[in-house]
Amino acid sequence: MKALIAMSGGVDSSVAAYVLQQQGFLCSGxxxxxxxxxxxxxxxxxxSEDAAKVAERLGIPFFTMPKEADFRSLVVEPFIHCYEEGGxxxxxxxxxxxxxxGLFLEEALRRGFDCIATxxxxxxxxxxxxxxxxxxxxxxxxxxxxxxxxxLTQHQLAHTRFPLGDMTKDEVRAIAAEQGFLNAHKKxxxxxxxxxxxxxxxxxxxxxxxxxxxxxxxxKEGAVLGQHSGAVCYTIGQRKGxxxxxxxxxxxxxxxxxxxxxxxxxxxxxxxxxxxxxxxWNWIPFSDLxxxxxxxxxxRYRHKEQPATVYPEENGYARVVFDEPQRAITAGQAVVLYDxxxxxxxxxxxxxxx
Numbered sequence: 391m392k393a394l395i396a397m398s399g400g401v402d403s404s405v406a407a408y409v410l411q412q413q414g415f416l417c418s419g420x421x422x423x424x425x426x427x428x429x430x431x432x433x434x435x436x437x438s439e440d441a442a443k444v445a446e447r448l449g450i451p452f453f454t455m456p457k458e459a460d461f462r463s464l465v466v467e468p469f470i471h472c473y474e475e476g477g478x479x480x481x482x483x484x485x486x487x488x489x490x491x492g493l494f495l496e497e498a499l500r501r502g503f504d505c506i507a508t509x510x511x512x513x514x515x516x517x518x519x520x521x522x523x524x525x526x527x528x529x530x531x532x533x534x535x536x537x538x539x540x541x542l543t544q545h546q547l548a549h550t551r552f553p554l555g556d557m558t559k560d561e562v563r564a565i566a567a568e569q570g571f572l573n574a575h576k577k578x579x580x581x582x583x584x585x586x587x588x589x590x591x592x593x594x595x596x597x598x599x600x601x602x603x604x605x606x607x608x609x610k611e612g613a614v615l616g617q618h619s620g621a622v623c624y625t626i627g628q629r630k631g632x633x634x635x636x637x638x639x640x641x642x643x644x645x646x647x648x649x650x651x652x653x654x655x656x657x658x659x660x661x662x663x664x665x666x667x668x669x670x671w672n673w674i675p676f677s678d679l680x681x682x683x684x685x686x687x688x689x690r691y692r693h694k695e696q697p698a699t700v701y702p703e704e705n706g707y708a709r710v711v712f713d714e715p716q717r718a719i720t721a722g723q724a725v726v727l728y729d730x731x732x733x734x735x736x737x738x739x740x741x742x743x744x
Contacts, residue, residue, distance in 0.1 A: 392416045393551060394498040395507045396490055397452070399440035401573045402509025402554060405562045407448060408569055409553040410507055418503070419445040419452040422494060424461040424485075425584050440573050447570065455497060457489060464488040466584060470594050476647040477722025478625045480538075480691075481582055487541040495549055505549045510535045513555035514547050517675070523547035525674050525733040530558040537691045540726045540736030541672045591623050605650030607634055610643070610660070618652045621645045627661050627718025662715035665744050668725050668737035669707050675734060679708055685727040685734055687712065689719050695728055708737060 395407040397419040411417045421438035438454045445452035465484045472479035490508065498506045511528035512535055523544055528534040542550065554562060566574035585593045595601065602620035609615055616634045618624065624632075628642040636656055643660045644653040655661075666689070673679060679702040686695035687710050697713045710725055719742050726736035 391505065392418070392503045393505050393507050394494075394501070394503040395419045395450075396494055396509075397421050397438075397441035397445065398509070399438065399444075399573065400509065400579065401566045401571065401576055402511075402562060403441070404444040404509070404571050404573055405557075405565050405569075406507050406509040406551075406553040407444065407450065408565065410551060411448060411450065413553075415507075417448070417450045419448075419450055420455055420494070420498075421452075422455045422457045422461075422489060424457055424465075424489070426458050440576075444571050444573065455494065457493060460489065460493055461485075461584075464492075466597065470598060472722045473590070473594065473622045474647065475722075476621070476645045478720045479722045480724055481584075482538045483541060483724050486538055491542055491546045491550065495546060499549065505551055507551040507553055509554055510539060510552050511554055511557075511559075512536045512539055512552045514550060514552060520675070522675060526555075527728075527731040527733070528552075528554070529556045533559050536728075536733050537688055537724065537726050537736075540674070540724065540733055542674075543672065544674075547674075591620065594622065603650065605652070607632075607654050608651050610653055610655060615654060621647055621650050621652055624652050626720040658717075661718050663719050663742045663744060664715040665709060665711040665742075666719050666725060666739050667703070667707055667709050667741040667743055668739050669705075671706060671708055671735055671737035673735040675732065678702075679735075683734070685710075685729060687728070688726045689716060689739065690723055695726075698727075700727060700734075707740075709743070 393410050393415040395417055397403045407417055407419055419441060421441045442452050465481050468484055469479045469481045495506050511530055511533040513526040515524050517524055525536060525539060527536050563574055602622045604617050604619055605621060607615040607618050624642045626642055629639055632640060638656040640654040640656050641658055641661055642652055643655045682699050682701045685698055685700055687698040688695040696716060699711050701709045703709050721739050723739050724736050725739050727734040
């Protein structure tokens with residue numbers, strides 16, 4: 391079987407290529423070229439250099455895919471739009487859905503590969519009774535990445551391999567060191583790849599040429615408390631960096647993008663809500679949600695999932711009601727549902743209800 395490995399230049403995808411090669415797959419490696427100097431407004435790190443060196447060491451073919459324009463239209467611009475609409479986007483979800491398991495897989499199949507593989511920590515199994523492909527959490531719970539993978543379709547799951555699903559990060563690094571990979575001890579990437587300094591507002595200003603003007607901090611009664619630096623600069627639940635003293639810690643509780651106001655409250659309980667509405671759902675064990683089901687749900691990657699019930703709504707929406715209120719549920723983020731280690735599905739939070 392022929393496999394195309396999505397090689398990022400990091401240790402995980404390098405070891406994924408090695409493991410599949412050891413399993414008898416005919417492997418090739420490829421890196422998508424996503425960022426350029428114009429996008430980053432400066433030198434662009436070229437991950438394909440490290441990836442190419444690992445591929446050479448493994449003796450497998452390697453090539454790059456130029457996807458800069460697709461990355462801008464499918465990841466960067468939706469990221470900016472979400473912030474401008476008052477949400478907090480998750481670009482890794484966009485990238486996985488549209489590029490890594492979208493365009494990359496399409497290109498692999500077009501070139502005659504049977505499947506793709508990545509260094510993600512997750513598992514895929516086929517249900518012998520239903521014939522559907524299922525997504526499970528990785529063995530290494532601390533590295534599990536299923537939160538970012540909930541959007542994988544049956545077609546994508548059927549043509550994807552996750553060779554690291556049963557491995558820990560320490561085991562992966564040990565294999566890389568044994569094989570003499572130059573990236574065996576390379577640090578994991580923590581930042582948004584196209585905003586390496588973390589200043590997303592400066593990036594947005596540079597990319598769009600827009601100014602995001604200052605406006606009013608207000609309380610929940612509408613009284614002006616002071617001036618903020620632009621509503622796009624803040625996220626729900628934020629406490630630090632507000633630049634205002636109210637005599638007690640203050641939290642961002644709401645934003646009105648049309649009025650350019652940011653609502654603050656010194657009562658942290660104002661951040662807690664028990665239900666949300668989400669759209670753009672992808673369901674994995676079944677094709678659609680026909681009736682309410684019990685799940686555990688995460689509203690952020692680092693959020694410990696909590697017991698909840700999910701209810702189908704009209705027009706493809708679904709409502710998630712938690713047993714207990716959750717802190718700082720935020721529009722634009724993904725809500726991902728689990729049944730034990732099985733990923734039920736996920737969607738994009740569009741409204742906080744109560």
